[in-house]
Amino acid sequence: MKLLADKDERFKGLFVKVSIFVLIAIVGVSLNLLFSGIKKGFFTPKSAIYFVAGTGQDIKVGMPVKLSGFKIGSVSKLELDNKAQAQVEMMVENRYLTLLKADAMVSLKKEGVIGDSILEATRGSEDKGPLKVGAIIEFERGGGLDQIAVDLRDRLYPALDEINKLLKDANDPKGDVRQTLSNLRHLSEEVRGTRERINHLLEQVDEGILNDVRPALRSARHSAEAAQVIVEKDIPSLIKKVDASLDNVRQISETLKTTVDNSAPQLSGFIGETRGLVSDTRNVMDSASTSWPLKNMMQPPEQGLVRMDSHD
Amino acid sequence: MISRLCSLQRKVNLPLLFLPVFFLAACGSPPLRQPRAMEQANKADQAAHRALHDGDLMRARELFRQAILMQQSLDNLPASAEAAINLSYVSHKLGDDGAALLLLDNILRQDNALIPSELRTSAAFRKGIILADNGKVAEAELALQLADQSCNNQCVYTAGINNLRARLALDKGDFGTALSTAKTVINAGAEKQEMANSQRIAAAAESALNHHEAALLYYNAALELDKELALSARIYEDLTGIAKVLAKLGRKPEAEEFARRADAVILASRELTIKSEKKATP
Numbered sequence: 120m121k122l123l124a125d126k127d128e129r130f131k132g133l134f135v136k137v138s139i140f141v142l143i144a145i146v147g148v149s150l151n152l153l154f155s156g157i158k159k160g161f162f163t164p165k166s167a168i169y170f171v172a173g174t175g176q177d178i179k180v181g182m183p184v185k186l187s188g189f190k191i192g193s194v195s196k197l198e199l200d201n202k203a204q205a206q207v208e209m210m211v212e213n214r215y216l217t218l219l220k221a222d223a224m225v226s227l228k229k230e231g232v233i234g235d236s237i238l239e240a241t242r243g244s245e246d247k248g249p250l251k252v253g254a255i256i257e258f259e260r261g262g263g264l265d266q267i268a269v270d271l272r273d274r275l276y277p278a279l280d281e282i283n284k285l286l287k288d289a290n291d292p293k294g295d296v297r298q299t300l301s302n303l304r305h306l307s308e309e310v311r312g313t314r315e316r317i318n319h320l321l322e323q324v325d326e327g328i329l330n331d332v333r334p335a336l337r338s339a340r341h342s343a344e345a346a347q348v349i350v351e352k353d354i355p356s357l358i359k360k361v362d363a364s365l366d367n368v369r370q371i372s373e374t375l376k377t378t379v380d381n382s383a384p385q386l387s388g389f390i391g392e393t394r395g396l397v398s399d400t401r402n403v404m405d406s407a408s409t410s411w412p413l414k415n416m417m418q419p420p421e422q423g424l425v426r427m428d429s430h431d
Numbered sequence: 432m433i434s435r436l437c438s439l440q441r442k443v444n445l446p447l448l449f450l451p452v453f454f455l456a457a458c459g460s461p462p463l464r465q466p467r468a469m470e471q472a473n474k475a476d477q478a479a480h481r482a483l484h485d486g487d488l489m490r491a492r493e494l495f496r497q498a499i500l501m502q503q504s505l506d507n508l509p510a511s512a513e514a515a516i517n518l519s520y521v522s523h524k525l526g527d528d529g530a531a532l533l534l535l536d537n538i539l540r541q542d543n544a545l546i547p548s549e550l551r552t553s554a555a556f557r558k559g560i561i562l563a564d565n566g567k568v569a570e571a572e573l574a575l576q577l578a579d580q581s582c583n584n585q586c587v588y589t590a591g592i593n594n595l596r597a598r599l600a601l602d603k604g605d606f607g608t609a610l611s612t613a614k615t616v617i618n619a620g621a622e623k624q625e626m627a628n629s630q631r632i633a634a635a636a637e638s639a640l641n642h643h644e645a646a647l648l649y650y651n652a653a654l655e656l657d658k659e660l661a662l663s664a665r666i667y668e669d670l671t672g673i674a675k676v677l678a679k680l681g682r683k684p685e686a687e688e689f690a691r692r693a694d695a696v697i698l699a700s701r702e703l704t705i706k707s708e709k710k711a712t713p
Binding site for chain 2: 405420421422423424425427428429430431
């Protein structure tokens, strides 16, 4: 028995109508969820691939894994193992798994220099077999601005140390450079003394050759011997030291060249990104300045003919 | 304050409070954007104006050149002519009168139908000013004639054209014509800059006609206007003019005082110019 009698014609079959309406809504929501799921790849078959990272910094669950710019999977699990290393599980879509070889690897990079972190997979060698499900692959960090800074620091510090050493050596009174200069000065004084003595000998030659020529010649011989000792003993070591210094300078130059060569592409990318960022910021500022409420606060930019009078 | 807000929350439905914000946000939608190339050309023009406003004439010149090229690449002849007139102004300020006159001649040579009459008037008027500054009175008169024809007493340059005519008469030594033309502008009324210019020309003409007391009155009126406009170079001219007239009137201590003030104005102005040039683009 019905509690209330449906006297109004419009309420006849109300339960059926409401049921159909609710059913259509449920079907609609389900279809929506289904299509979203398909689009998001919830129903795409995937396989687990693992890698071990020294630290889990910058790696997050849900982080995309990309190959040649295409998303092929995502990080599904992140755990700390008994060696305090991060064990990372990635779920890679099966259709893309065939593209990866046994020696494939992933590297942590940023999309752009200041963008989000992603895992970039590299295909591996063509001669290797396909990557197996559950395989553990290599991992490396790289890319971002902080990494460039670390790279630069690692490469520049040894070079700067070498330069520092060289300068210290040059300033040290007992160092190679100062010693070399001191020896050269000494040699020069010796040679000057010898020349003076020989001059004296020539002046005195008329007055008493027999009395004076012998000691003078003895002195000349002594000086010549001293010079010979210096030439034979000190000059080779001096040349060796100069050679060593030149080698150091060459090494520094090579280190710096390598550093610049390696950093140049990254720096040019960084400059390009910065330029893009500035351009985007300018666009945002321009758009904001022409929108309410900023446009009412800002002075309109000058345009048209420059104001000029008959006396300008 | 917080208690007041809480009581307000109790009385009024909170989402209703956000309604005006939504309406205001709708008002804030950005205007429709122009094509990229046109936007860039306008931006170059705006940047050039900004540089000129900041006293960076070199940068302004470069940016106006860019604006001309951009407008030419879009076949926008009026806009490129406008940028060329502005560039001629900057070139004149930088002392490159040859380049300034070349730009203006290019505009004046073009077909009348392609360039709006206002721009033709402006180009001819500015050519007249540059030639007058260079002491080429006859050529300046021809340019002035051209400006007068384009304007036909119905443009914004009417007062300026009359002042230029008075100035040329003054340069030729025709002080009577200079005075009467300047007085025409004063009586008809004009914006402050042209009014000050006509007062200064009238003062110079009166002084040349040995009407020193009248000249003093005109110079003082011009000085007052130029101070309102904060134009150092013209304040200097007014002060110098007053000093000369006072000297002619035999009021030497006053004349010396005005001359000293004039020197102080020009020295400070030059120092500021040098400093701003140092700050500007190398």
